[in-house]
Amino acid sequence: MAAADNRGESRCMSIKRLADANIYRKEMEAYKKAGLILDYEIYSARPRTPADPNMILTITYPNYAALDRNAEFDAIDTKLAGSLEAMDTAYGERGAIREVLGTDVIQEMILE
Numbered sequence: 724m725a726a727a728d729n730r731g732e733s734r735c736m737s738i739k740r741l742a743d744a745n746i747y748r749k750e751m752e753a754y755k756k757a758g759l760i761l762d763y764e765i766y767s768a769r770p771r772t773p774a775d776p777n778m779i780l781t782i783t784y785p786n787y788a789a790l791d792r793n794a795e796f797d798a799i800d801t802k803l804a805g806s807l808e809a810m811d812t813a814y815g816e817r818g819a820i821r822e823v824l825g826t827d828v829i830q831e832m833i834l835e
Contacts, residue, residue: 746755746803746804749803750799750800750803751763751782752798753799753802753803754782754796757795757799758785759784759785759789759792759796759799760783760785760789761783761784761785762782762783763780763782763783764780764781764783765778765779765780765781766779766781767825771810774824775809776824776825778821794817
């Protein structure tokens with residue numbers, strides 16, 4: 724993603740605002756506690772072109788089957804935000820500070 728930097732803030736401040744000013748951290752921590760994800764990370768990147776991200780959010784799932792546990796993810800989102808509609812609003816508000824450039828699913832290869 725590309726974090727909007729319209730206030731002259733550093734990328735680190737944009738990351739802090741992303742983590743603290745909305746429900747993202749609480750959501751990820753609740754997913755972790757429920758065993759839906761193993762971990763999540765936020766990386767700052769140096770874009771080489773305008774199409775490259777300056778921030779990368781990663782989520783590590785225990786397996787591909789975890790991606791199908793929508794009801795469990797939705798239950799946590801509802802508990803945190805009050806309703807799925809409120810969660811959708813929170814996601815929409817994040818648009819003011821970021822532009823999602825894409826998503827990808829990658830798999831770790833463990834060599835024996």
